[in-house]
Amino acid sequence: MRRAYFKNNWIAALMVTPQLIVVFTFFYFPASQAMYWAFTLEQPWGGGNTWVGLDNFRAILSDDLYWSSVWLSIVFALGSTALAVGMALILAIFVDRQLAGYKAYKIGMIWPYAIAAPAVGLAFRFIFSPGAGIMMFVNQVFPDLWNPVENGTQAMAMVILAGAWKQVAYNFIFFLAGLQSIPRSLIEAGAMDGARTLRRMRDIQLPLLAPTFFFVLVINITDSFTDSFGIIDTMTAGGPSRATNLMVYKIFNDGFQGLDYSGAAAQSIILMGLVIALTFVQFRYIERKVHYT
Amino acid sequence: MAQISIRNVRKSYAKQEVVHGVDLEVATGEFIVILGPSGCGKSTLLRMIAGLESVTSGDITIDNRVVNDLEPHQRGCAMVFQNYALYPHMTVAENIGYALKVAGLPKVDRLARVQAVATSVGLTEFLERRPGQLSGGQRQRVAMARAIIREPKVFLFDEPLSNLDAKLRVQMRHEIRRIHNHIHATSVFVTHDQQEGMTLADRLVVMNKGVIEQVGTPEEIYHRPASVYVGGFIGSPAMNFLSGQISAQDSAVVLANGAKIPLPVPLAAAHDGQFTQIGLRPEELALVPAGKGAFDAAFEFAEELGAARLYHFQFEDLMLTVLSADKPAVEKGKPMGIRIGAGAVHLFAADTGKRLSAKVGSRERELV
Numbered sequence: 148m149r150r151a152y153f154k155n156n157w158i159a160a161l162m163v164t165p166q167l168i169v170v171f172t173f174f175y176f177p178a179s180q181a182m183y184w185a186f187t188l189e190q191p192w193g194g195g196n197t198w199v200g201l202d203n204f205r206a207i208l209s210d211d212l213y214w215s216s217v218w219l220s221i222v223f224a225l226g227s228t229a230l231a232v233g234m235a236l237i238l239a240i241f242v243d244r245q246l247a248g249y250k251a252y253k254i255g256m257i258w259p260y261a262i263a264a265p266a267v268g269l270a271f272r273f274i275f276s277p278g279a280g281i282m283m284f285v286n287q288v289f290p291d292l293w294n295p296v297e298n299g300t301q302a303m304a305m306v307i308l309a310g311a312w313k314q315v316a317y318n319f320i321f322f323l324a325g326l327q328s329i330p331r332s333l334i335e336a337g338a339m340d341g342a343r344t345l346r347r348m349r350d351i352q353l354p355l356l357a358p359t360f361f362f363v364l365v366i367n368i369t370d371s372f373t374d375s376f377g378i379i380d381t382m383t384a385g386g387p388s389r390a391t392n393l394m395v396y397k398i399f400n401d402g403f404q405g406l407d408y409s410g411a412a413a414q415s416i417i418l419m420g421l422v423i424a425l426t427f428v429q430f431r432y433i434e435r436k437v438h439y440t
Numbered sequence: 441m442a443q444i445s446i447r448n449v450r451k452s453y454a455k456q457e458v459v460h461g462v463d464l465e466v467a468t469g470e471f472i473v474i475l476g477p478s479g480c481g482k483s484t485l486l487r488m489i490a491g492l493e494s495v496t497s498g499d500i501t502i503d504n505r506v507v508n509d510l511e512p513h514q515r516g517c518a519m520v521f522q523n524y525a526l527y528p529h530m531t532v533a534e535n536i537g538y539a540l541k542v543a544g545l546p547k548v549d550r551l552a553r554v555q556a557v558a559t560s561v562g563l564t565e566f567l568e569r570r571p572g573q574l575s576g577g578q579r580q581r582v583a584m585a586r587a588i589i590r591e592p593k594v595f596l597f598d599e600p601l602s603n604l605d606a607k608l609r610v611q612m613r614h615e616i617r618r619i620h621n622h623i624h625a626t627s628v629f630v631t632h633d634q635q636e637g638m639t640l641a642d643r644l645v646v647m648n649k650g651v652i653e654q655v656g657t658p659e660e661i662y663h664r665p666a667s668v669y670v671g672g673f674i675g676s677p678a679m680n681f682l683s684g685q686i687s688a689q690d691s692a693v694v695l696a697n698g699a700k701i702p703l704p705v706p707l708a709a710a711h712d713g714q715f716t717q718i719g720l721r722p723e724e725l726a727l728v729p730a731g732k733g734a735f736d737a738a739f740e741f742a743e744e745l746g747a748a749r750l751y752h753f754q755f756e757d758l759m760l761t762v763l764s765a766d767k768p769a770v771e772k773g774k775p776m777g778i779r780i781g782a783g784a785v786h787l788f789a790a791d792t793g794k795r796l797s798a799k800v801g802s803r804e805r806e807l808v
């Protein structure tokens with residue numbers, strides 16, 4: 148690999164400074180603040196914070212509401228990831244098989260990913276609103292069939308769908324690139340060996356897509372823990388009766404609505420730890436996973 | 441074992457035709473080599489036989505059955521690809537046995553056949569490895585084994601040796617010929633390497649720009665190239681070309697500088713006055729003292745080949761090459777006589793590039 152060296156260190160420093168400032172202001176500074184809050188408690192009548200060690204964490208981990216939010220986050224993560232990965236894989240296979248015009252399609256497909264989560268949430272809130280949009284007609288035919296405002300399971304299904312929809316585009320691009328990087332001659336060899344389309348997909352394309360698959364899987368799960376905030380906030384605000392109160396939303400709720408900074412900070416440290424762990428898995432095991440040559 | 445007929449087959453991509461009406465008959469058990477420069481459509485033709493590419497018009501039949509619309513695996517062909525196309529995630533044994541697995545053969549039978557085929561190509565020690573852990577030559581063998589195990593009626597090869605080094609290429613060439621002599625499957629082998637083509641082929645098909653220029657045994661094609669193109673393409677070092685006009689009166693072809701190359705009487709008589717390209721193979725020319733040959737040419741430089749040398753001459757505004765095993769005394773700029781061996785003159789019409797023979801049309805009675 149070729150590297151560029153700067154003779155003058157000042158220029159180098161000048162060039163990295165903006166990036167460093169951004170990273171510090173928006174990541175390290177808030178993270179250190181969260182650390183500070185997580186291990187301290189504000190005194191009831193003011194007068195600064197006192198060190199409480201792991202008390203905040205103990206309090207959270209013994210809170211049933213917290214564990215329920217963990218469980219809901221897992222349901223959301225698995226649900227939206229499975230849906231997004233599955234849909235993207237099917238779409239990519241279709242596009243890979245008939246390439247005519249796939250470029251335009253590819254560009255069209257990436258748009259949802261470029262839409263901010265709250266905008267996705269708003270759009271889906273309209274689509275799934277029991278009193279407006281498509282679901283209104285469903286409710287007219289089958290009264291009270293659909294009401295995510297009252298039914299927690301339906302609310303969860305709704306946010307999973309919105310989260311998956313947003314993620315599909317991103318996954319699709321990776322899967323398509325992965326499929327197209329499989330040499331055509333391998334597929335042709337499969338055809339000569341007598342394997343039909345589905346058989347070739349199962350025996351040749353999907354196994355060769357495995358590294359891409361795991362990569363996308365981990366990225367999706369990681370994203371679903373953090374990126375779900377915008378969708379929850381606009382669509383359900385964690386309700387009904389906390390049925391969609393995911394970890395990331397509970398942090399916001401406890402911190403900014405309940406003003407329990409220390410509890411929220413401790414929760415965000417745990418969430419950060421989780422994301423770091425997943426990223427580690429990604430680098431450690433998946434990047435190193437056998438790449439066939 | 442099967443007989444293949446290709447009848448007026450054409451292939452177009454979008455609006456562009458790349459194979460312009462090819463006719464070819466391949467006999468049962470024959471080893472056919474399609475030889476041609478890059479981009480002439482050899483792979484396209486092969487892939488149409490295999491069923492990997494559709495036929496735009498014309499018919500391909502295998503054992504008298506039109507296969508135009510059959511799936512690749514229904515045609516009974518096996519193919520060895522240029523880059524081997526081994527399945528990277530499967531072991532060697534799985535690669536070789538994949539076709540049988542797809543066909544639903546029980547595992548025991550499959551393993552036995554894989555074992556037998558692996559033994560025949562010398563792969564037994566590598567059965568558990570992945571293709572990525574093999575050398576180029578070993579991968580080549582796996583590709584061969586994968587084709588052999590299907591016991592195909594037709595074997596198709598698309599430049600299977602072009603990724604190997606020179607020595608291994610010769611070795612694999614012998615191996616392929618040995619396997620062919622053993623199983624006698626009808627084989628179509630595509631290459632742009634004329635030595636490979638000459639040595640492997642029962643019959644050679646020379647292609648250029650989407651048409652077949654000539655079909656014949658390697659010997660026929662070498663000794664009686666049907667066109668300027670084939671003459672220049674086959675043979676190394678390449679054929680020399682001079683221009684001249686045929687004179688029946690002199691029974692010779694007269695070069696621009698007045699020099700005369702003698703021709704058999706019937707040949708000269710049949711084409712009196714015709715402008716022609718004269719093809720002379722470097723190995724059929726000999727060096728003699730100036731004035732003693734058909735014409736003189738000025739020596740430029742020589743190349744050592746070990747067993748012989750290539751002598752390069754300036755003649756008019758052309759370069760002329762002579763292959764000679766003895767060591768004549770040459771000096772740069774000095775003229776040498778060029779003697780032309782009996783029957784070494786290939787004549788081609790200057791306008792069409794087609795070979796000129798004593799009697800045109802009907803049954804050719806070739807005297808040159």
Ligand SMILES: Nc1ncnc2c1ncn2[C@@H]1O[C@H](COP(=O)(O)OP(=O)(O)OP(=O)(O)O)[C@@H](O)[C@H]1O
Nearest residue numbers: 453454458476477478479480481482483484485632
């Ligand atoms: N899929 C395709 N789409 C458009 N043109 C193609 C396609 N495949 C081949 N061609 C064109 O058809 C012509 C013949 O290609 P082909 O691959 O048969 O050549 P070849 O004789 O095998 O050459 P090489 O020795 O380089 O492999 C070329 O001009 C090529 O550009």
Ligand SMILES: [Mg+2]
Nearest residue numbers: 482483484598
């Ligand atoms: Mg080719």
